[in-house]
Amino acid sequence: MIKATYQQLIQRIVHLSGLTIGEIERRIEAKKAKLSGLISSIGAAQVVAAELGISFEKQRFKIIDMLIGMKKISVIGKVIETYPTRKYRRAEHEGEIGSFLLADDGSSIRVVLWDTNHIDMIRNGIIKKDIVIEIKNADVRGTTIREIHLSSNAKIELSDKEIKNVKIIKDKLPSKKISEFKSGEKINVRAHIVQIFQPNFFLTCPECGMKISYEGDKAVCMKHGAIAPKKRALVSLVIDDGTENIRAVGFNEIILKLFKLEDKEVEKLQDSSFFLNKKQDLLGSEIIFSGRVRQNVMFNRNEFILNNIEEAKPGDIIEDLNR
Numbered sequence: 001m002i003k004a005t006y007q008q009l010i011q012r013i014v015h016l017s018g019l020t021i022g023e024i025e026r027r028i029e030a031k032k033a034k035l036s037g038l039i040s041s042i043g044a045a046q047v048v049a050a051e052l053g054i055s056f057e058k059q060r061f062k063i064i065d066m067l068i069g070m071k072k073i074s075v076i077g078k079v080i081e082t083y084p085t086r087k088y089r090r091a092e093h094e095g096e097i098g099s100f101l102l103a104d105d106g107s108s109i110r111v112v113l114w115d116t117n118h119i120d121m122i123r124n125g126i127i128k129k130d131i132v133i134e135i136k137n138a139d140v141r142g143t144t145i146r147e148i149h150l151s152s153n154a155k156i157e158l159s160d161k162e163i164k165n166v167k168i169i170k171d172k173l174p175s176k177k178i179s180e181f182k183s184g185e186k187i188n189v190r191a192h193i194v195q196i197f198q199p200n201f202f203l204t205c206p207e208c209g210m211k212i213s214y215e216g217d218k219a220v221c222m223k224h225g226a227i228a229p230k231k232r233a234l235v236s237l238v239i240d241d242g243t244e245n246i247r248a249v250g251f252n253e254i255i256l257k258l259f260k261l262e263d264k265e266v267e268k269l270q271d272s273s274f275f276l277n278k279k280q281d282l283l284g285s286e287i288i289f290s291g292r293v294r295q296n297v298m299f300n301r302n303e304f305i306l307n308n309i310e311e312a313k314p315g316d317i318i319e320d321l322n323r
């Protein structure tokens with residue numbers, strides 16, 4: 001299903017059908033009445049669009065108009081930045097994804113490549129900073145942040161269209177109260193630290209990030225064999241925004257930011273008195289936490305996996321109150 005604000009969807013239908021906003025809204029209301037309120041406004045709008053023969057497939061969109069759930073769409077944009085490829089594992093399958101940032105004159109979006117031939121276009125320098133490309137047959141995916149995803153059915157072609165003024169506007173994570181957190185969501189929340197546990201240190205494979213084991217005195221990864229292990233740290237916090245509290249978990253970069261440490265100093269946190277001093281400073285402080293809600297099956301509770309933290313500034317509070 002297409003996730004969109006009702007207004008965005010209406011505007012799209014108006015644009016594609018040639019009917020007026022009033023007419024579209026009348027049809028949506030009629031549809032809702034007929035279904036005795038069993039359908040949301042967005043659901044009803046989608047039914048109306050389908051009845052008008054409007055399909056969002058195979059159409060070219062401006063980035064700003066793209067909605068999560070759209071399939072087989074086209075877009076023309078300028079490559080702003082390419083990112084290093086990343087390995088992923090899903091069950092038995094191991095693969096690689098490539099990505100880059102694309103922008104047009106209205107907005108920007110991350111493009112994710114799942115096909116080796118597409119990823120090779122970055123490696124071979126065909127897709128590079130400042131070139132203009134047309135992407136065809138791509139899907140818009142995401143939970144809250146929109147991304148363009150390309151499977152092997154998608155196409156990337158060089159375009160001779162000129163895009164002079166690009167706008168880099170990244171989607172923002174939505175803010176939510178902890179009591180409203182649902183597993184799988186990416187969220188921002190402003191909350192107080194009410195508990196911090198001393199970080200755990202463990203050894204991982206530098207290739208895949210998985211925990212390693214020892215065979216004699218040799219560090220071994222299940223997948224990559226003998227490797228030189230990399231030390232990683234994990235910190236657990238309890239954060240509270242007044243509606244509820246949740247366990248938050250952060251890794252290396254979060255730990256550096258939270259405890260205001262240099263990379264080399266992290267291991268000092270293994271020292272209990274050093275940690276307790278830091279902990280006293282941090283308890284009660286208010287921070288904007290960004291991350292993903294994940295269900296911890298073992299403890300049957302939600303956890304918040306952090307990917308960024310920012311100090312809460314007075315300005316943020318004002319913005320929040322105006323919402």
Ligand SMILES: [Zn+2]
Nearest residue numbers: 205208221224
């Ligand atoms: Zn490994």
